[in-house]
Amino acid sequence: MTEVSQFTDAEWDVWRSFTTMRRQLDHALEKQLQHDAGISRPDFEVLLAVFDARERQLRSGELAEILGWEKSRVSHQTTRMARRGLVTRRDCDSDGRGTWIGLTPDGMRAVLGSMRDHAATIRRYFFDVLSADELEAVRSTSHRVLDAIDPPVCRRDNDNDNDNDNEESA
Amino acid sequence: MTEVSQFTDAEWDVWRSFTTMRRQLDHALEKQLQHDAGISRPDFEVLLAVFDARERQLRSGELAEILGWEKSRVSHQTTRMARRGLVTRRDCDSDGRGTWIGLTPDGMRAVLGSMRDHAATIRRYFFDVLSADELEAVRSTSHRVLDAIDPPVCRRDNDNDNDNDNEESA
DNA sequence: CAGCACTGGGTGACGCGTCAACCAGCGCCC
């Protein structure tokens, strides 16, 4: 990644800082969850989504939509989690194709035990160390980058039907 | 991730923007490489590191150090890449334990063909859409977050023996 | 030289994630 990259040293420095930070932050959050509750980040996301749902259960498809995951990913993940005793999976009565995902006692314990710690960790490594201005900068740069990527790549938030015209300047 | 998260709406907005941006940016870069050269990002990193090395070859351990990867990861990755015909692996003469990683013609073609496009993509989605001030903000916030994480978590860049002082300002 | 620790690297199992293919139930429409 040196002579070849056609970036200036300053650009390269920014890019490296940024990617390193992402990696370390992910790693730190993962480690905290693993340490505090013995679960992974995907585990946590699933547990929290189900926990937040009325009746503490969700159809597989709803879960996919909430998390922004593919259906197959949800299937794989919940299958693994069921094997590890974190969630239950049972067939839906009213629709023979459906699957309800619920929490086991272990899953409930895990999510309750890790929520506060996880939020605290995010706060410690992110919100606490950044000023209001910096947070605003993060927000705006994120949106800028997203806007640049947006047309060609996936659409998730406002999923309207057209997805191939655009370029509303950048 | 709603009532439960003990974040303000504004905080939540920042965090979501940030994580979404990371995901989409990674995804876009991955897609570009796959499209332009049929390789993944890890593939690209390995190829570029080897390409940059004198003699166009590296010992497995050097590669690990350059990329900041674990040795086992390098082993798995280069094994897969060798299977796909991107790199060569041959035993080292002077040290019976060593392995040299080199480029195949296909690997050379892939790295040559994707370098410019990859850099251009990073520029398009990142450097081009951010002002100098915003880039500086990215750099400084990245360092701030890294500094917050740093002590407890891994040390990678300046790997001198002491690993808990530093702070060369941000 | 024998022993022994260290070092370079590989392996296997597993979790995460995607893609493509598949399958069954459901709804619709003739």
Added chain:
DNA sequence: GGGCGCTGGTTGACGCGTCACCCAGTGCTG
């Protein structure tokens, strides 16, 4: 009611990444 497309979801293969463990060559020390 018999076909037909759609929808909800699963499966299998594969790549990525980590951890724990293993193995052999190296080199040092007695």
